[in-house]
Each structure stands twice: as C-alpha cells, then as structure tokens.
Amino acid sequence: MKPLFILLSVFCASLLTIKIFRGNFNFYLSMRIAMSAMLIFTATGHFMFFKGMSMMLPEFIPFKTEIVYLTGILEILAAVGIFVPEIRITTAWLLIIFFILILPSNIFSAINHIDYQKATFNGDGISYLWFRIPLQIFFMIWVYLSAIKF
Template identity: 30%
Template sequence: MIRRLLYGTVYATAGVLHFLHESSFRKIMPPQLPFKKEIVYVTGVMEIFFGLYMLLKKPGKWFKTLLKLFLVAVFPANVYMALKKIDLRGKQLPTPLLWARLPLQWFLIKETDKL
C-alpha cells in the first residue's frame, strides 16, 4: 500500500509537470520524433492516469503490463538526455546523475510487479 501511494504520487506529479513544463520535456526527446508537443501531452496524461489509478486501486496484470510498456517507450528520451547532457529548465544536472537515471528506469519496471 505504501509503495502504491509513493509511486502513485510520483507518477501523477510527473504527469502534471508535463503540462507545466512542456518545453523541458520536448527538449529531451530525440530529434527524429515528430509531434513532440503532442507526445509530451499524451505521456503526461498517461502518467497522471497511472498515478491516480495506483492511488485508487490495486493494479492488476493489465495495468502492470501497460506501465512497463510505457516505461520502455519513454526510455529513449532518458538516453538522449544523458548523451546530449540536456539541462532541465536552465539547470544542468551532473552527468553521473543523468546516466544514473537509465538503470533507475529498469528498477521502476521491476518495481511494477510489486504494486
């Protein structure tokens, strides 16, 4: 239950941030992707959905599968951000922190099974 509350809050907050700081999220997307603004909004809605769902219900298999697929789908943005050392809202994160986010994504995928 505590894990669901924690992750639910984190995902919902991250989703809201997609709308508040849309341009920052657009910057971390690989240049080959079209419709960056739309993708940021769609992924924001998805994260809000994931977060609220975790806060309200114990996720089932379909939810966990969808969340894992989502985490895999957004992984290239994290790689691109680390490779290009992209700043967030004018703040340059330390390079080791940018690279540390990559294994964190796989940790989150494994954590999904524990929700």
C-alpha cells in the same frame, strides 16, 4: 532524484499511516500509493517543463509537445489505474512498458546534455545515466511487485 525521494517518502508515510489506522502494515498498498504519488509528481513536469521535455525527443519525431502532454496524461491515468482492481494488472504492465519506452529519451537527453527544467543544453550528461538506468529498472520492479506479483 526527486521522483525517487517522492516514492520512498510517500511509501514510508503511507506505510505508517495504514499501520496506525488499520493496525497492520500493507506493503503492497503503500507501494501503489507511493508509485501513484510519484507518477502525479512526474506528470506535473510534463505540463510545467513541456519545452525542455520536448527537447528530450530527437528531431525526427513529430508532435513533440503533444507527445509530452500525452505522456503526462498517461502518467496520471496510470496513477489512478493501479488502484482499480479490474485494470490494475493491465495498467501495471503498460506502466512497465512505458518506463521502457521513455528510457531512450532519457539516454538522448543525457547524450545531448539537456536540462529539461531550464530547456537548455547544460544538463548533467552521460554521468546521469549511471543513476537513471538503474532507477528505471527499480521503478519497473516496484510496479511489478506492488501491482502484479502481490
């Protein structure tokens, strides 16, 4: 829920700020600014809650902590890459693939009731997926519209 709140609030704030300073609305730029802010926000979780996020990966996957750190770094790189014209489209497609690839870890953590912030097995469970799966799809559409289709 927090990433969605960040995304939408930064979108509104940047949309109004651009309107005030440039005299027009720039929806696509505002969408990229919002996605970038959300990615920076979620990336910080990879470093602050690395133990709980490592629990989101099944036992058979090696180097869990390293994967959590790496995905945090990738989110930061994507947050920057969606602004670089030469790599914006490639970054956007890779970000969409990233959102698809992290979905199984969200499903795994929901099935196992993982609370990544507390590193416990007291999470929301399967009901969380009713929100998370549509949210992932929403993020993919957002990236597509703001960085590829525009």
